[in-house]
Amino acid sequence: MLMELSIRNFAIIDNITISFDEGLTVLTGETGAGKSIIIDAIGQLIGGRGSVDFVRHGSKRAEIEGLFSVNNSEELSLLFREIGIEYDEDDTVILKREITTQGKSICRINGKLVTLATLRQIGQMLVDIHGQHEHQHLLQGDKHIFLLDRFAGESIKSAKCEYEELYRAYRKKRQKLTQLTENEQEIAQRLDLIQYQFQEIIDAELEPNEDSQLLEEKRRLDYGEDLYKSVHHAYQALYGENRGLEWTMVAMNQLEEAAAIDEDLLPLKETISNSYYILEELAFSLRDYYEKIEFDPERLNEIEARISEINQLKRKYGNSVNEILEYCSRVEEEIDTLKNRDERLHQWIKELEIIANDLFVEGKHLTEIRKKEAIRLKAEIQKELENLYMKDTEFEVHFEDSEISLDDLMNINNRLSIGKYGLENISFMVATNKGEPLKPLAKVASGGEISRMILALKTILADHEGVTALIFDEVDTGVSGRVAQAIAEKIHQISIGSQVLCITHLPQVAAMADTHLFISKEQVDGRVATVVKAMNKEEQIEEISRMISGVEITDLTKKHAEELLEQAKSMK
Template sequence: MLMELTIRNFAIIDEISISFEEGLTVLTGETGAGKSIIIDAIGQLIGGRGSVDFVRHGSNRAEIEGLFSLDPSHEVCTIFSDIGVDIDEDETVLLKREITKQGKSICRINGKLVTLATLRQIGQMLVDIHGQHEHQHLLQADKHLLLLDRFAESAIAKTKNEYMQLYQRFIKKRERLQQLTENEQDMMQRLDLLQYQYQEIVAAQLQPDEDKHLLEEKKRLDYSEDLFRTVHGSYTALYGENKGLEWIMAAMHQIEEAADMDAGLQQLKESITNSYYLLEEASFSLRDYYEKIEFDPERLNEIEGRLSEISQLKRKYGDTVNDVLEYASRIEEEIDALKNRDEHLHQWEKELKSIAKDVLVEGRHLTELRKKAAKRLEKAIHQELMYLYMKDTDFQVMFDEREVTADDLINMKRRLPVSEQGMNHASFMVATNKGEPLKALEKVASGGEISRMILALKTILATHEGVTSLIFDEVDTGVSGRVAQAIAEKIHQISFGSQVLCITHLPQVAAMADHHLYISKQLFDGRVKTAVTRLTKEEKVEEISRMISGVEITDLTKQHAKELLMQAATAKQ
């Protein structure tokens, strides 16, 4: 969950730091006080599109930091490992984003610089923001299949994985077949080019890692004179009359005589004796090394010429000799395929059709599993909608039912509902009143109906989406009365499994809050800034009263507010 949020120089926010807790937290306040700006800041923290307009006037940059606590089993932890981000022992992760007044974004996760794309990938697995006009996946028809799959994950995971592997094999095989069936003239030109390239590489007679070995030898030849001088100098310092070894030998003889007189010097004697023989052996190795050093300008010229030839090949075919050899191996296979095109074509067509049939079998099995899951989802959604006073609403998951054959799949002559995700397009369809036809979810007109549909779907899908925090930005717009109370209870219900932050203007929702934050505007040194206050029990009564009656708060509205809080406490129990 989101434990701590710090915002600096963001829009009208100077600097605020907010601590969040488990359960339902509501944010209330007058219009324009900065409630949605706080949500906008969280949106930036999880990779939203940045803008210089977010930087507070007179500041060089805006900064947003969010501290999250994680369950070790959360799927985001595997991504942290992949990108080299360490998770603290207390299983927390710190996301930070800075937006400069030049429009640049600087993103960090636990102090490590990451790209905006990486921050977005991580952030959207931690936080899900839903607003009245921005319902993300739930109102995007092309995402409905993904949402269904998350709902049905345990039932379809194995089959879907097998289908995806088959589909990837099929696509690669089909692309290869298309290459073999290209224009005859283009194929011959391709063959001529590949044969020329292959012959050029073969003629060079490259050896694995040859460039590395030649560079090492060139380095030795370049420094051969200095190597001879330094190694020979080291040898002569050790070996010869009045040189190092002779003095160490004298010390060895003296300590041997001393050790005969004092047994306590025996260990020291052995150390000096061993050192002498080790240095004597090292001096012989030095002599052997410098005697083998060659001054060979011709060999150096030969190496430089060979490296130049290899460099030409690397510019064309790869960064290293091994890359060039690997390229030669690949084009050798392609040359063989082009030369024996007809034979390969027949074999590949046969293999492609076999894989296409396997894809269809696995795809149809996946479709059946999805349809069963869709029935379970429909039933669950209907139950939620009844609770939200939409008992006459019909909700169905519609699938593209077109029959697909192996030939259809191979030729792709018409637009097919086939992709790496399966052989379906799925859409959430609703009819909000009896006698009305089913329509796409995104075309439901009423704001209140949209709010309740979103909430019903969210209640069912929240546990399948893996996010740690859910944010509702005025999703309760357009409702009142008993519907408002039902929505309040439903939002609180969702908070059992996820941390929920909710901006609301409904007193019923505010009354259900486990934690209530009041957002206000204050004038300081001639500038407006946003302030956040955590309300006490008494202050909650005042704020809910204001939400009920507007500007003037009476004893009656206070009594009504207290009754709402009592009803909320009963509902929570």
């Protein structure tokens, strides 16, 4: 669930922090107070398209931060491991997004910087927002197959995994076959080219890491003379007549005589003795070093010629000797494949036939499971629609079966493509009145009907979608009376298994709230700012009365508000 939301410098919001509880949280207030702006902020937090217009005037950036409590989610845990973010399966997730006046987005998950795409991927697993005009994947036909599969749950999981694994193997094998069956002339040209490249690399007799080793040797030879002079001079400064070691020995002998007179000088005598022998050993090491220094102009010319040869190969085959050798290995494998083309082609066609047959069988099995689950989904949706006073509405899961046959799958010259998720396309179809034809869900005309259809689907699918919080932004628009009451009950029903945040203008929905937040505007330092207040029972009665009557609140409307609250309490 969404535990806490902090918003700073976002639109007309200055700085607010809202704590949320489980169950149904209702947000009400006058139009323009900032209710939808709070939902917009959550939308930005989960990766929505940003805009500099969201940054409050006079501020450099807008900041939104959300604290989520997550259940033990295998899917979320796996995703966190893939993107390298620490995740405690029994703990919390913190999302943060900043939008600057330059239009830049800075996104963080649990304190780690991530891309906007990653924030969106994680965010949409935690929050599902349904607005008045955008119902996301529920109205997107290409997403209905995923909703049906989530509804099916464990009954389809194994078959779906098997199909997807076979599909990947089929596509890989088919791609290789396509490459082998290209135009004969193109294959011959390709073979000539890669044989030339292979031979060129082989003739160069490259050794792993040879380029870096040659550069190091060249550097030593380039500076060999200077290195010799410096080390030799250092040696001469220490060793020889009237040099450092000789004078150090003089000092050591003098202190030895003095220490024989005054024992207090013994430590100093020991120190200089140790120093003498250390310097003597150092001098011998310097001598050994400079005697080994090479300065060979001929070898330097050989190295420069070899480096030039390697650089020519790098321009063609890779940025390093190791990359060139890797390319050579790949080319060698391709040469073997093309030279033994007929044999490989015959072998891979047999392998493709086996995979295609398994894929087709598994695809049919997947379709059978989906059709059974579609019947179950239809029955549950119809029941929910009746509760929402849409008993004449007909709901159907439409299967558009693929025209691909098993022969098509085995024919590599066939341009038809098989679906990544199955042999069929699936879409939700509805007819809201008797006698009308079934139409795609997105083409239902009435806003009120769309709202009820969304709630019916959500009631069934909420437990299967795995999101932490559901947000409804005025999805009850265009309804009233008993339909409004039915919608209120349905939203409450969804909130039993999921945290629900709901912006509403319906008193029936507001009465169902476990937590009622009132959104208003106030003048702060001469500027308008949004304020959020949790309402007690008396304040809730006043607000629901306002929602019932509009401007004037009477004793009758207060009594009606109290009745709504009592009715909601008894229903819960």
